[in-house]
Amino acid sequence: MFDDLKEYALINHIPIIKDEGLSFLLLNIKKYNIKDVLEVGSAIGYSALNMASLGAKVTTIERNLDMYNEAINNISKYNFQDKIEVVYMDALSYTPNKLYDLIFIDAAKAQNQKFFLRFTPFLKVGGIVIIDNLNFHGLIDEIDDIKSKNLRSMLKKIKAFREWLIDNSDYKSEIIDVGDGMSISIKLK
Numbered sequence: 360m361f362d363d364l365k366e367y368a369l370i371n372h373i374p375i376i377k378d379e380g381l382s383f384l385l386l387n388i389k390k391y392n393i394k395d396v397l398e399v400g401s402a403i404g405y406s407a408l409n410m411a412s413l414g415a416k417v418t419t420i421e422r423n424l425d426m427y428n429e430a431i432n433n434i435s436k437y438n439f440q441d442k443i444e445v446v447y448m449d450a451l452s453y454t455p456n457k458l459y460d461l462i463f464i465d466a467a468k469a470q471n472q473k474f475f476l477r478f479t480p481f482l483k484v485g486g487i488v489i490i491d492n493l494n495f496h497g498l499i500d501e502i503d504d505i506k507s508k509n510l511r512s513m514l515k516k517i518k519a520f521r522e523w524l525i526d527n528s529d530y531k532s533e534i535i536d537v538g539d540g541m542s543i544s545i546k547l548k
């Protein structure tokens with residue numbers, strides 16, 4: 360759904376979730392009967408609209424004003440204002456005021472662990488966390504060949520986060536080779 364937004368994102372080089380990753384996300388929303396979603400990283404509202412179209416209520420956080428405004432416009436255009444709340448803020452300053460069934464993290468890739476630690480206290484036991492881009496365009500296995508120091512440093516952070524996540528015994532986690540590499544973690548206690 361929302362193919363016009365997908366096309367707009369493509370033309371304007373706005374990173375949005377890949378088709379395969381979106382199918383994985385939506386499949387899990389159905390499988391776990393997700394009602395309340397917290398999304399970190401709205402961009403133009405494409406993934407939020409897709410999740411809300413399954414009936415979930417979505418709180419989505421965006422720190423870039425242009426992206427925030429585009430998300431607000433797209434959500435009004437499709438008349439999903441009562442299903443999606445867009446919060447204009449750096450996610451690392453936002454404190455939720457309710458518990459969620461799903462946290463979808465799709466923002467600054469070097470900050471995954473910070474987002475995970477900040478928001479999982481607001482995840483119900485049995486709830487899930489899904490994170491996108493854990494293969495980072497297939498570069499995660501080529502760290503030593505990367506010339507750019509900044510990119511290398513980010514890839515190292517993503518790699519360390521993957522290991523930290525798998526070792527975290529409060530969650531049952533898997534990293535799946537779907538889309539750009541996605542994790543799914545179930546909160547055990």
Ligand SMILES: C[S@@+](CC[C@H](N)C(=O)[O-])C[C@H]1O[C@@H](n2cnc3c(N)ncnc32)[C@H](O)[C@@H]1O
Nearest residue numbers: 375376400402405406421422423449450466467
């Ligand atoms: C990959 S895009 C999100 C795509 C969107 N989830 C989708 O698939 O339609 C990442 C977005 O996260 C936002 N972002 C990055 N770090 C953030 C932060 N600390 N707080 C809030 N938003 C952030 C960026 O401005 C960008 O718009």
